[in-house]
Amino acid sequence: xxxxxxxxxxxxxxxxxxxxxxxxxxxxxxxxxxxxxxxxxxxxxxxxxxxxxxxxxxxxxxxxxxxxxxxxxxxxxxxxxxxxxxxxxxxxxxxxxxxxxxxxxxxxxxxxxxxxxxxxxxxxxxxxxxxxxxxxxxxxxxxxxxxxxxxxxxxxxxxxxxxxxxxxxxxxxxxxxxxxxxxxxxxxxxxxxxxxxxxxxxxxxxxxxxxxxxxxxxxxxxxxxxxxxxxxxxxxxxxxxxxxxxxxxxxxxxxxxxxxxxxxxxxxxxxxxxxxxxxxxxxxxxxxxxxxxxxxxxxxxxxxxxxxxxxxxxxxxxxxxxxxxxxxxxxxxxxxxxxxxxxxxxxxxxxxxxxxxxxxxxxxxxxxxxxxxxxxxxxxxxxxxxxxxxxxxxxxxxxxxxxxxxxxxxxxxxxxxxxxxxxxxxxxxxxxxxxxxxxxxxxxxxxxxxxxxxxxxxxxxxxxxxxxxxxxxxxxxxxxxxxxxxxxxxxxxxxxxxxxxxx
Numbered sequence: 067x068x069x070x071x072x073x074x075x076x077x078x079x080x081x082x083x084x085x086x087x088x089x090x091x092x093x094x095x096x097x098x099x100x101x102x103x104x105x106x107x108x109x110x111x112x113x114x115x116x117x118x119x120x121x122x123x124x125x126x127x128x129x130x131x132x133x134x135x136x137x138x139x140x141x142x143x144x145x146x147x148x149x150x151x152x153x154x155x156x157x158x159x160x161x162x163x164x165x166x167x168x169x170x171x172x173x174x175x176x177x178x179x180x181x182x183x184x185x186x187x188x189x190x191x192x193x194x195x196x197x198x199x200x201x202x203x204x205x206x207x208x209x210x211x212x213x214x215x216x217x218x219x220x221x222x223x224x225x226x227x228x229x230x231x232x233x234x235x236x237x238x239x240x241x242x243x244x245x246x247x248x249x250x251x252x253x254x255x256x257x258x259x260x261x262x263x264x265x266x267x268x269x270x271x272x273x274x275x276x277x278x279x280x281x282x283x284x285x286x287x288x289x290x291x292x293x294x295x296x297x298x299x300x301x302x303x304x305x306x307x308x309x310x311x312x313x314x315x316x317x318x319x320x321x322x323x324x325x326x327x328x329x330x331x332x333x334x335x336x337x338x339x340x341x342x343x344x345x346x347x348x349x350x351x352x353x354x355x356x357x358x359x360x361x362x363x364x365x366x367x368x369x370x371x372x373x374x375x376x377x378x379x380x381x382x383x384x385x386x387x388x389x390x391x392x393x394x395x396x397x398x399x400x401x402x403x404x405x406x407x408x409x410x411x412x413x414x415x416x417x418x419x420x421x422x423x424x425x426x427x428x429x430x431x432x433x434x435x436x437x438x439x440x441x442x443x444x445x446x447x448x449x450x451x452x453x454x455x456x457x458x459x460x461x462x463x464x465x466x467x468x469x470x471x472x473x474x475x476x477x478x479x480x481x482x483x484x485x486x487x488x489x490x491x492x493x494x495x496x497x498x499x500x501x502x503x504x505x506x507x508x509x510x511x512x513x514x515x516x517x518x519x520x521x522x523x524x525x526x527x528x529x530x531x532x533x534x535x536x537x538x539x540x541x542x543x544x545x546x547x548x549x550x551x552x553x554x555x556x557x558x559x560x561x562x563x564x565x566x567x568x569x
Contacts (some may be wrong), residue, residue, distance in 0.1 A: 069112060069218065069225060076111040077216050084160040085121060088140050089213050092125065095136060100126040101213040102195055105202070108209045108218075112228055113260065122167040124198055124210070127191055130170055137168060151189025171198040196221045203242060203249045204256065205234045231262045239271035247278045248289045251297035254312045258305035269316075276317045291420040294322065298419065299371055299427045306374045307352045322419065325411055326378070328385035335399045341483040344384045350481040351377045359480065364473055371427050373470045376437040377477060379415070383408030383438075409439035436466050437474060444475045449496040454504060454548035455541060461501055462514050472497070504548060517544055518558045527559055528566060539565075 080086050080103075089101040102124045110118065125133060130151045137143045137155050144154035144165065151170030156162065171193035195210050196219070202208040205224040212219065222236050233253050235242040243249050250272045257264050264272065281288045301309040313319045319326050329344040341350055354360055355377065383404035389396045416422065416431035443460060461468030472494070479491045505511050521536045524543075530536065539562060546552040552561050 070216075072112055072114075073108075073211060073216055073218055076108075077211070077213070079117070084157070085162070085166075086213060087160070088137070088155070088157050088166075089123075091140060092128070092136060093214065096128050096132070098127045100195075102126070102219070103211040103213060104199070104209070105207050108211050109206050109224075109228065112209075112225070119163040121162075121164075122169070124169050124171055124195065125191075126171055126193070126195065128170075129191055130189065133168065133170070151191075171195060173197060173201060195219060200236060202236055203246070203252060205236055206256075208236050227265075231260070232265045233257050233260075233262050233268060234265035235268050235271075239268045240275065243271055243275050243278075247275065247281070248293050248297065250276055250279070250316075251294060251301070251318070254309070254316060254318065255297045255301040255304070257312060258301040258309045261305065261308070264312075272316050277321055279318070279321050291418070292423040295419050295421045296424045298322070299421065299424050299429070302374050302378075303369050303371045303427070306355060306369075306377070307349065310349060310352055310378065323415055325382060325415065329381065332385040332388060333390075333399060334384075336485050337398070338484055339482055340485045341481060344381050347481055348378060348381060351380075351477045354477045354480050357480075360473075360477065363476060364469075370470065370473075372429065372434060372437070372467065373473050375412075375421075375429070375434055376441070376470060376474050379408060379412040379434070379438050380441045380474060380478060381408065382411045386411070405439050405442050409435040412438045433466055437470055440466075440471055441474050441478060443471065444479070444493040444497055449493045449500065452500070453545055454500075455545050457497070457500055457504060458514055458544075458548060461497075462504070462512065464513075472501075507548070507550070514548070518547055518552065518555050519543060519562075523555075524562065528562065528568065 077086075092101060093099050103121060104124050105122045107118075107121050110116075128136075133151075134143060134153060137153055141155055141157040141160075144156075151172060153168045154165040155168045156165050170189040170191050172189045173193065195212075199208040199210055199219070199221055205222045205227045207224070208222045209224045210219040211217070218225075227234050233256050235249075235253075253264055253268065253272060256262060279289055279294065298313075301312070313322075314327075329348060332344040334343060334347065339347060341347055352374075355374070360366070381401075381404065383406070384401045386407050387401045387404040389400045389402065391398065413431050413435040416429065416434060421427075421429040422431060440460060460466075460471060475494055475497075476491065479494055480489045483489055504514060508515050517540065519540075521532075521540060524530065524536060524539055525532065542565065543552065543558055543562060546561055547558070552558050
C-alpha cells in the first residue's frame with residue numbers, strides 16, 4: 067500500500083506535467099491500446115530520487131506502423147529504432163530533458179557473444195508485458211506501471227529487492243551477463259549509485275565473468291571502451307570509496323586498470339605515512355573526501371569526478387619509482403619523480419579507456435594529468451617564499467583547475483599520518499591565505515587583473531627588439547604588479563626604467 071501511494075503521486079505528477087497526454091490520445095485513437103511506463107523512472111520514483119525525466123514506455127496492441135504515424139502527429143519522432151519497434155519521441159508543447167522512448171513489447175534473443183548490441187530483436191504488439199520485462203537486466207529495472215489503472219506490475223520481485231536494497235539479475239545471473247557483459251559494470255554502478263548490495267548469486271557471477279570485458283571477436287572488442295568509460299565514471303561519481311572497493315573485489319581493476327593494483331603492498335616511510343602502504347593511503351584519501359572536515363573546508367555541493375580520479379591516480383607513480391635503503395642504498399624509502407610518472411600513467415589510462423568519450427563528465431586527460439603532476443606543490447619549498455606569479459600559474463590558470471589542486475592537497479595532507487603527531491596542513495592554510503590575498507585584486511575570484519603592460523608597449527617605450535629579454539621583463543613586472551608595488555601603466559614604465567637603468 068505504501069508503494070501504491072507513491073505510484074499514485076507519481077502518476078499525478080506525470081499527468082500534471084503533460085507527459086501522459088500522448089497516452090490519453092493514443093487510447094482514444096486505439097481503444098484496445100495499453101500503455102506501460104517501465105524501468106528506471108519507476109525505480110527512482112519508488113526510491114524517492116529526483117525526477118530525471120528519462121521515461122521509457124511500452125505500448126501494447128498497436129502496430130508499429132500505426133504507432134509511428136500517431137506519434138508523428140503528436141510531436142517529433144526520431145526513427146533510429148523503428149525497425150525494432152522503438153521510437154524516440156518529443157511531444158509537442160511539453161518540455162522534456164530527454165526524448166521519450168516509446169516501444170512495442172519486445173523479445174530479444176542473444177547471439178551468444180556477450181555484446182550489448184548482439185541481439186535478434188522481435189517486436190510484437192500482442193506480446194504480454196511480462197515477456198518484455200523478462201529480457202531486462204535487474205529486478206529493480208523490471209517493473210512496469212500500467213497507465214490506465216495505475217497497476218504496478220512486479221513479476222520478478224523488484225519491489226522486494228528495492229526494499230532490501232539489493233541488485234539482483236532477472237533470472238540466472240550468468241545467462242544475463244553472457245547476453246551483455248557490460249551489465250556487470252551496470253551492477254557495480256547501480257550498487258554505487260543507489261548504495262545497494264549486490265545479491266549473493268549475482269556477485270559470484272560477476273567475479274567469474276568479469277575477464278570477459280576484454281573479450282574480442284575478429285580483433286574487435288565486444289564491449290567498447292566508450293561503454294566501459296560511461297559505467298566506470300558513473301560508479302566513481304556516485305560513490306568513490308564503494309566503487310574503489312567493488313572494482314577491486316570484483317576483479318574489474320585487474321582487467322581494466324591493472325596499474326592501480328601495484329599500489330597494494332607498496333611501502334611508504336613510516337615517519338610520514340604511518341597509515342600504511344600506497345593502497346591504504348589512497349583509500350583513506352577517498353574516505354576523507356566524504357568527511358565533515360572536507361565539506362566544512364570547501365562547502366562542496368556535489369561530487370567532482372576530476373578530483374575523484376585525481377585522488378585515485380595521484381600516487382600511481384610510486385610503485386614504479388620506489389627506492390629503498392635495502393635494495394638501492396637510499397637514506398629512506400623514496401619515490402623520486404613519482405608525480406611525473408604518475409601523470410604519464412594517468413594520461414595513458416585516460417586514453418586507453420577513452421574516458422573523454424563520456425560527454426556528461428567532460429574528462430580532459432591533460433587537465434587530469436596536470437593535477438597528478440602538480441599534487442606535490444605544497445610539499446616542496448616554503449609557501450611564504452613562493453612567487454605570486456607561481457601561485458597565479460597554479461591557482462588562477464583557466465586551462466587547469468586550481469581548486470581541485472587545493473582539494474587534492476587537503477585530502478592528501480590529512481591522509482598522510484606521521485608516526486608522531488597529527489597530519490600537517492600548515493602549508494595548505496598558508497596557501498589559502500596567499501590566494502585570498504591575491505583575490506582582493508579582482509572582483510572575479512577565479513581571475514586576476516590583466517598585466518598592466520604588454521610586450522609591444524615595452525618594446526616601443528624603451529626601443530627594444532623582440533627576444534627573450536621581453537619575456538623576462540614581463541615576468542618581473544607581473545611579479546611587481548601581483549605584489550601590489552606597481553598599480554598602473556605609469557608606475558610600470560617607471561619600474562622598468564629603473565630596472566633597465568635608463569636615465
